[in-house]
Amino acid sequence: MENAILLLKHVGYLAVLRDMESFNFSKSLLSKRFEKMIVEEEKKKEGKNEKLLADLCECFVLLNQFCISKELLSIVLPCLLKVGLDKDESEETQKEVEMAFLALSNINEYAIIDKNMYFSEMKEIIQHHQEHNNLTRLAYHSAWEFVIKRFCLDGSLEDVISNELHFAKEAIKELEELMNCVDWKRTKEEREKESQEEKVLLRWLLTLEYFLGSCLLWNEKYSELIRCVVQVYQTAKGNNEEIGSRCIYSLSMAAKNRAMKNEDLLNGGAVNAILKENQLPTMDDVNTQISLKFLISITGRLKGKKKEKMKEEHRKGLKRKMFEKMEEEGYEDVITSFHGIFVLLEGCLYPFISLNVCDYFVNV
Incomplete structure (x- = not known):
């Protein structure tokens, strides 16, 4: 049993780190067996093996992110938080x-x-690390990942996340440190195997997709966060395409968020980065679609289709500055050319479009 659990923890660890989803695990006999063992161990009044219970909970959750019942969550959550504390x-x-x-x-x-089941403990864990730097990079990111995922359904967490735990500041610090740790000048053969730092950097960018798409309380650090994502993109470009694509997607999520200010996107370098990205002959269809959605969001803001909390004179000045940037890069005709497919791109069918769109886009 001990060896089996050790093996499954290792399998689950690698699966999560590589973002591999185990859709069929929840239906397996092994999953049912784990559930039974967790409940039985928790119900023991004497001789409860806390280490075994924690191992069982870790295996189960690492392999199963989708189908966790309330009963199991009430056991798993306090058990794993106890280990984390x-x-x-x-x-x-x-x-x-x-x-x-x-x-x-x-x-x-x-x-x-x-x-109430987790937030005071997670707040303590994060603040303790900020003071004592006691967690590994992966552990610290994972603690934030858990909290940010909860924030997606519970907006009441944002004030503490932004103003007490300083998420944007911490994310910037971690991104910059990870970016400096990666050897970006490796050969093509060496780059085929991602370093641990690259894996954690990619996980931070995935977390930022959640946050930048959902945050509502504007914070001055957001523009710095946008600038940092752009810096990661420019550093990773040509060295790690997956990280580069995730940067573009994070910027696209920020552009869709009505709480994000146009100035944040412009001054942070997001607009310039996206415009230059779309001129690359190596651009693929996925990045083209994401970039177009970014431009759709930007032009929608500037045309006043969605209300902006700014004075009209300021809005017009910003609009003029943004469109001058697009015209300077030769994008006035591009926006017009793609106007006809914007409706499709904004709809539910856009991931399935196959129009060799990137070739046409570069040619225009």
Whole structure:
């Protein structure tokens, strides 16, 4: 049993780190067996094995992000938080803490969890790390990932996330440090195997997609966060295409968010980065679609189709500045040319369009 659990924890660890979803695990006999063992171990009044229970919970959640019942969540959550609260800085404990947080980060964002079950503990864990730097990079990100996924359904968390835990500031710090740790000048053969830092950097960008698409309380750090994502994109371009694509998608999510200011996107370099991206002959269809949606959001804002909380004179000045930038890059005709397919791109069918769109886009 001990060896089987160790193996499954390793499998789950790699699956989550590589963003591989185990759709069929929840229907398997193994999943049912885990559920039964977790419930039975939790119900023991004497001789409860806390280490075994934590291992079982980690295996189950690492392999199953979709179908976790309320009953199991009420067992799994406090068990993993208890592991995460261990402040011992030994290497063995650090690895167990990392595994617990990675498991927590894998819980689906649509799982309904009362914030009283976790938020005070997560706040303590994050603040303790900010003071003592006691978590691994992966563990710290995973703690944030869990919190940001909960924020997607519970907007009441945003004030604490932004103004007490300083998410934007922390994300900028982590992105910059990870970016400096990666050897971007590796050969093509060496780049085929991603470093641990690249994996964590990619996970931060995935987390930013949730946050930038949902945040409502404007914070001056947001423009710095946009600038940092653009910097990651420019550094990763040509070296790690997956990270580059995730940067573009994060910027697209920010452009769709009505709380994000046009100045943040313009001054942060997002508009310029997207415009230059679309002129590359190596651009693929996916990045083209994402970039077009970014431009759709920007032009929609500037044409006043959606209300902006700014003075009309200021809005017109910003609009003129933005369109001058687009005209300077030769995009006036591009926007017009693609006007006919904007409706499709904004609708539910846009991921399935196959029009060799990137070739046409570059030619225009």
